Amino acid sequence: MYRKSLGFVPLIWQCAFCNTQNPGPIKSCTSCGAPQPENVEFLQVDEEQFNFIKDEALIRMAKAGPDIHCPFCGTRNRAVEDVCKQCGGDLSWQGKQRESGQRVRTITEAQAPQRPPAQEAEVEKKGKIPLIAILIGLGVIAACIITLVMFLRTDDVTATVSDVQWERTIAIEAFTTVTESDWWDEIPEDAEVTTCSMVFRYNSEEPQPNATEVCGEPYVEDTGTGLGEVVQDCTYEVYDDYCEYTMMAWVEVDAVTESGRDLSPTWPTVFLEPDQREGARTEAYTINFRDGNDTYRFTTRDAQFFTKAVIGSRWTLQINQFGGVQSLEPAK
Secondary structure (H helix, E strand, C coil), X not given: CEEEEEEEEEEEEECCXXXXXXXXXXXXXXXCCCECCXXXXXXXXXXCCCCCCCCHHHHHHHHHCCCEXXXXXXXXXXXXXXXXXXXXXXXXXXXXXXXXXXXXXXHHHHHCCCCCHHXXXXXXXXXXXXXXXHHHHHHHHHHHHHHHHHHHCEEEEEEEEEEEEEEEEEEEEEEEEEEEEEEHHHCCCCCEEEEEEEEEEEEECCCCCCEEEEECCXXXXXXCCCEEEEEEEEEEEEEEEEEEEEEEEEEEEEEEEEEECCCCCCCCCCCCCCCEEEEEEEEEEEEEEEECCEEEEEEECCHHHHCCCCCCCEEEEEEECCCCEEEEEECC
């Protein structure tokens, strides 16, 4: 997001002594002469449309920066001043710059009645997280901890290999035409583009080709000078060509599988057509154990380890609290 300035508008402040509404740049009340308080709140005039300032001098004043209060007499001075216009004091020595950047309220918003205390308490109560929700959250955390402990904690069990299983698969790939889609600048050089359309790709704070500026509702910020700056929060939505294309590529079109229930796994025989080749190989080996009425299963991809699981051999298994085999080794 970036902030877009639309211009500057006049603000007002209300005298704390006589309630007179004064123009923002005026340093003292036009009715009773009371000085503008240091912590005064500038307000926006209630208008359906912004009354933008055209006076170049006022615009320069708003752009110069927040006013500075004299550290000696408290008089408010413009940011471009070096010495206080009232007492001649050095403003660079602990001069206090007015706050700026706050969102300005309208007169109507400032004069709106305050929420009754009972209603505020009700709102505060609604904003708090209910006790039941906290208890539920703690319960979920406790359940996760218990599950983790049960998963990690193991018991040693001596069991016998009851049977084994294995399965080996070889994928078959063909060199054929495939259809894919991607951003224009990510398409392979040897691909043939078929169709493209403009699609949103990312947001940018800087203008870009094929970008649309999207802005929120305008609002007024306090410049600290008695004038307000009308701004919008904006971004550039950048659109780009997203295309469909075709190209030649190796694609898995089939697979052959061999399986067995012994300790001599073999790879399946592959018969290839023209423009075909062998693809990825996958293998899985399962060892089943029995200890009395209890059974356990262990799966591995290590063929060498699998061949050690002779049926009838005894193994020491580390079993977690869910009955899963965490690790195993031949019994001593």
